[in-house]
Amino acid sequence: MAKRKYSKRGNKTEPAVMTLTFNMPVSSGPNVSTIDLSQCVSIVNRRAMRQGLNWAVAGIKVLSSSATTGSVTLKKLPNTWVTSNAWEKAFRAWNKQQMEAVDDAGAQSAVARYRDFKIHADVEHVTFGFAANLLPSVTNSLGLPSTFTPGEWEASQIVLPMSESDGTALIAPGERFLHMVGLNVNGSTSRGIIEGYADSRAYPQSPDPISPDIDSTANWLARMFDSGNDIGDVLENATDRNDNLPYPQVDYPGGQNQAAELQIHDIEYITGTTIGGVSRFKGGNFPCGLMRFASNITGDGFLTVVIDLVPGPHRGYLCEPMTEM
Numbered sequence: 001m002a003k004r005k006y007s008k009r010g011n012k013t014e015p016a017v018m019t020l021t022f023n024m025p026v027s028s029g030p031n032v033s034t035i036d037l038s039q040c041v042s043i044v045n046r047r048a049m050r051q052g053l054n055w056a057v058a059g060i061k062v063l064s065s066s067a068t069t070g071s072v073t074l075k076k077l078p079n080t081w082v083t084s085n086a087w088e089k090a091f092r093a094w095n096k097q098q099m100e101a102v103d104d105a106g107a108q109s110a111v112a113r114y115r116d117f118k119i120h121a122d123v124e125h126v127t128f129g130f131a132a133n134l135l136p137s138v139t140n141s142l143g144l145p146s147t148f149t150p151g152e153w154e155a156s157q158i159v160l161p162m163s164e165s166d167g168t169a170l171i172a173p174g175e176r177f178l179h180m181v182g183l184n185v186n187g188s189t190s191r192g193i194i195e196g197y198a199d200s201r202a203y204p205q206s207p208d209p210i211s212p213d214i215d216s217t218a219n220w221l222a223r224m225f226d227s228g229n230d231i232g233d234v235l236e237n238a239t240d241r242n243d244n245l246p247y248p249q250v251d252y253p254g255g256q257n258q259a260a261e262l263q264i265h266d267i268e269y270i271t272g273t274t275i276g277g278v279s280r281f282k283g284g285n286f287p288c289g290l291m292r293f294a295s296n297i298t299g300d301g302f303l304t305v306v307i308d309l310v311p312g313p314h315r316g317y318l319c320e321p322m323t324e325m
Contacts (some may be wrong), residue, residue: 006214007316011310011321012150013312013313013316014191014314014315014316015316016041016045016309016315016317017044017292018176018308018309018311018315019306019307019308020037020040020041020044020136020141020306020307020308021136021137021138021305021307022035022134022135022136022304022305022307023145023147023302023303023304023305024134024295024302024303024304025244025291025301025302026068026070026295026297026299026300026301026302026303027297027300028297028299028300029278029296029297030294030295031061031295031296031297032124032292032293032294032295033134033293034117034121034125034128034132034134034290034291034292034293035133035134035289035290035291035292035305036051036130036133036153036159036288036289036290036291036305037053037055037057037286037289037290037291037307037309038050038051038055038288038289039130039133039135039150039153039289039319040051040135040136040148041053042151042153042308043135043136043148043149043150043151044136044148045315045316047085047253047315048114049315050116050117050233050288051116051117051118051119051148051288051323052087052091052116052117052288052321052322052323053289053314053319053320053321054285054286054287054288054319054320054322054324054325055285055286055289055309055317055319056185056283056284056285056309056310056312056317056318056319057283057284057286057307057308057309057310058173058283058308058309059280059281059282059283059307059308059312060074060266060279060280060281060282060283060305060306060307061278061279061280061305061306062268062270062279062280062281062304062305062306063271063277063278063279063303063304063305063306064277064278064279064303064304065277065301067299067301068270068297068298068299068301069270069271069297069298069299070269070270070295070296071267071270071295071296071297072267072270072271072279072293072294072296072297072298072300072303073264073266073267073293073294073295073296074120074264074265074266074267074281074291074292074293075261075262075263075264075265075285075291075292075293075294076261076262076265076284076286076290076291076292077121077180077181077254077263077286077287077288077290078180078181078194078253078254078259078262078287079263079284079285079287080253080254080283082119082194082197082252082253082254083177083180083194083254083287083325084185084287084323085197085288085320085324086180086193086194086196086197086252086281087119087180087193087322087325088322088323089197089200089286090117090178090193090196090291090313091117091322091323092195093158094117094156094158094178095117095149096114097158097159099130101198104253105262106165114152116156117156118130118154118155118156118184119156119177119178119179119193119288119308120155120157120178120179120180120190121179121180121181121262121288121290121292122179122180122181122182122219122262122292123179123182123183123186124260125179125290125292126177126179126186126189126190129155130153130154130155133150133153134148134293134305134319135147135148135270136148141223145302155177155178156178157175157176157177157178158175158176158177158178158191159173159174159175159176160173160174160176161173170187172187176190176191177189177191178188178190178191178192178193178194179192180192180193180194180254180288180290181193181194181255181260181261181262181267182195182254182255182256182260182261183195183256183260184196184199184255188225192255192256192285194252194253194255195255195256196253197252197284198250198251198252198255203249203250204227204245204249206244206245206249207243207244208243208244209243209247211239215232262292263284265281265284265286265291266281266282268280268281270297270303283308283310287322287325288320288322291307293305310314
């Protein structure tokens with residue numbers, strides 16, 4: 001048998017920056033900072049990465065001074081099948097709307113080179129915009145931080161068609177951003193992906209199954225085995241208990257009414273006795289690479305955030321498309 005030749009290139013892990021550092025500003029009281037891993041990795045590697053990736057993170061460290069006390073909460077998009085399916089349905093609709101318009105105009109060659117489906121984490125993220133995303137930094141020989149300069153990283157929009165306000169006046173088409181969790185309708189600014197997904201689906205049948213009166217005397221098959229005149233109680237236990245959904249029928253987690261917030265990934269308390277001024281957060285996966293740090297700190301200045309990524313086959317990183325989440 002001839003010897004098989006295997007490509008070395010297919011087994012090679014591409015070079016990629018595995019550690020990202022950030023200077024997160026804090027001041028007395030609540031503060032929030034959002035990190036988009038795909039944006040950051042695109043900048044530090046000079047290589048375009050799509051946002052629609054489920055990123056693996058090995059671990060996170062937060063470095064603080066002895067004068068800084070308080071807590072830091074790390075949140076992310078809900079790690080559920082709902083998030084995965086809602087993201088894919090929104091992406092398919094966004095892509096279909098644009099590609100149909102491109103085909104109608106015969107403008108296939110004019111499509112943007114780095115066109116990508118980019119969403120916000122929540123309404124708060126929409127309010128601050130991508131321009132407020134925390135970007136990675138490096139430290140020079142004097143120990144002073146220098147932040148990377150961003151490239152173009154714009155949020156995707158959908159277009160809602162013309163409508164009639166009172167049956168006579170037409171309202172022009174409107175562009176809307178998209179956010180994953182929370183309100184379905186955020187004024188004229190954005191639309192909720194999970195709540196929009198929930199509103200587009202049929203409800204599961206509850207109670208399930210719906211059946212005839214199986215305790216009826218007409219049900220002779222059951223009566224054949226009713227030797228103790230207890231068939232009614234037995235049937236009630238078998239058919240009436242746990243015949244409804246174990247979750248709200250209408251409300252989806254991460255939607256408008258059920259847990260309408262980002263999912264907590266980890267919480268760490270920072271005190272003057274924190275060993276070496278280092279607080280460690282567990283690793284995990286982060287849908288769309290979106291990380292939200294919420295700090296409640298006494299004192300002003302910066303916290304240094306160090307994120308360790310995982311080597312893998314996707315352009316050097318361990319991550320998967322949101323469609324495979």
